[in-house]
Amino acid sequence: MSELWFFFEVLLSGMFAGTMYSLVALGFVLIFKASGVFNFAQGTMVLFAALCFVGFLEMGLPMVVAALIAIAIMVAWAFTVERLVLRHLVNQEPIILFMATIGVSFFLEGFGEFIWGGDVHPLNVGIPDDAWFVGPDGAMMIQQFDLSAAVIAGLLVTVLALFFHYTRIGRALRAVADDHQAALSVGIPLNQIWVIVWSVAGFVALVAGIIWGSRLGVQFSLSIVALKALPVLILGGFTSVPGAIVGGLIIGAGEKLAEIYIGPFFGGAIEEWFAYVLAMFFLLFRPQGLFGERIIERV
Amino acid sequence: MTAATEASAPAAPLLRVNNIEVIYDHVILVLRGVSLEVPQGGIVALLGANGAGKTTTLKAISNLLGTERGEVTKGSIEFDGANVEASSPNDLVKRGCIQVMEGRHCFEHLTVEENLLTGAFTRGGDRAGIQADLEMVYNYFPRLRERRTSQAGYTSGGEQQMCAIGRALMSRPKMILLDEPSMGLAPQLVEQIFEIVKTINENEGVTILLAEQNTNIALKYARYGYILESGRVVMEGSADMLRNNEDVKEFYLGLGGEGRKSFRDVKQYRRRKRWLG
DSSP states (O other): OHHHHHHHHHHHHHHHHHHHHHHHHHHHHHHHHHHSOOOTTHHHHHHHHHHHHHHHHHTTOOHHHHHHHHHHHHHHHHHHHHHHTGGGGTTOOHHHHHHHHHHHHHHHHHHHHHHHOSOOBOOOOOOOOOEEEESGGGOEEEEHHHHHHHHHHHHHHHHHHHHHHHSHHHHHHHHHHHOHHHHHHTTOOHHHHHHHHHHHHHHHHHHHHHHHHHHHOBOTTHHHHHHHHHHHHHHHOTTOHHHHHHHHHHHHHHHHHIIIIIHHHHTSOTHHHHHHHHHHHHHHHOTTTTTSOOOOOOO | OOHHHHHHOOSOOSEEEEEEEEEETTTEEEEEEEEEEEOTTOEEEEEOOTTSSHHHHHHHHHTOOGGGTEEEEEEEEEETTEEOTTOOHHHHHHHTEEEEOTTOOOOTTSBHHHHHHHTTGGGTTOHHHHHHHHHHHHHHOHHHHHTTTSBGGGSOHHHHHHHHHHHHHTTOOSEEEEEOTTTTOOHHHHHHHHHHHHHHHHHHOOEEEEEESOHHHHHHHOSEEEEEETTEEEEEEEHHHHHHOHHHHHHTSOOOSSSOOOHHHHHHHHHHOOTTO
């Protein structure tokens, strides 16, 4: 019996960890959906947003104010990117835009370090971090922190999914993703759309940065967390907001379960690479991911 | 209304293109002085072969050239009494001038209905008006009502053309720039779509500027036409006049005047004779 409880404990803790990947993946999905650009800088944006937030906290500002200023900075950042980079690259090949975001990423990383320094900043925003024991005799342990992170991610995704599907701006974002020129021709101003979507991605990055930062401390390795978001994207599909969540859950649960139950056969440490192998199989057999938009080809 | 009464009407034209020159990539001269006028409520056709400059003319008007590294370097464009060479597409759509691009360009992952709704983007939150116009579009194109929840990418070419026209209509335009609506469609369907365009023109008072390679059908529905060749207007006139013109017949309608000619004669004839000498 306790075997089964243990299985669920691993499964749940994996899924909770997965929602944290999802949070990072969300930012990628937003920008990819609205502009067809794979934004390499998303990981750095997570780091930068968290750095700003923690920096203002350390100056003694209250948490809400620090968060608001950090959001304002991310919006300003969206304006800057649109103004200096995207505007000049309209209708270019996706690979060119991708390269541009690599440049943007390097800039932002250096800029962040320049402003806030390279130290590790501990962050505590008051998310409780106790363990709950449930089941008979407390057979199953749940980390409150993980649970809170999952709830926050769930809320964020619901709001974003609704926004994309049922609002005028959301529809325009999807239209721009499909066809830049056609979107222009019906009077959708691309520049505004890009500022909006980069701002939203900046906001998501801030949330992800705060949650990851509370766990790992705000430090430069945060931008590498983004790498974990890649398999999530491949699984869930680059264009699907719910896909980012489900992808995160599968990756999170999958790697924890694999570590416990398959790991011993390989001598352990399977958690590190399991996600990437899973992603590889998806690329082979279902390249659009679980929820991605089918590549439409009419004959 | 006949072309004659239109020509004599004193009212200012809705669109006036004045001697525009368009250059792509700073070096490729595509339009060399195109002028045309479209009267309020008219249907005007822009005819010509591939590469004559029809699409470029339309894109110059709707200001979609920027994304293709093209620019209007000379001349002026007046729409509804204002100079619009420097207006953004967004601004032009708000003023009431919208283009239906060649090859439809529906948003393929959006449903047909969502496609139509994106057309109303510039109208902001006017929910009641937008809903009413959605009904209007479905009445003109009953086929779209049946396919409203399908992803546009999976609908047929004809349905996509209807969707693209319907989408433009959702912006409550004064004028639609319609680029090559017949492209890749069965003749019967082309006829059907032109019929609907004509009805829209009559009932909603939407002015149409139409770029077409299919001279035959374009002259059947338009009241006035311009013929473009190598970036110049080489001939203009009422649809009747163009239809009966010997050169138009031979070059664009495929009707040789005096019986059959051998292929060699035709080639030579074409080589020697040019528009405007």
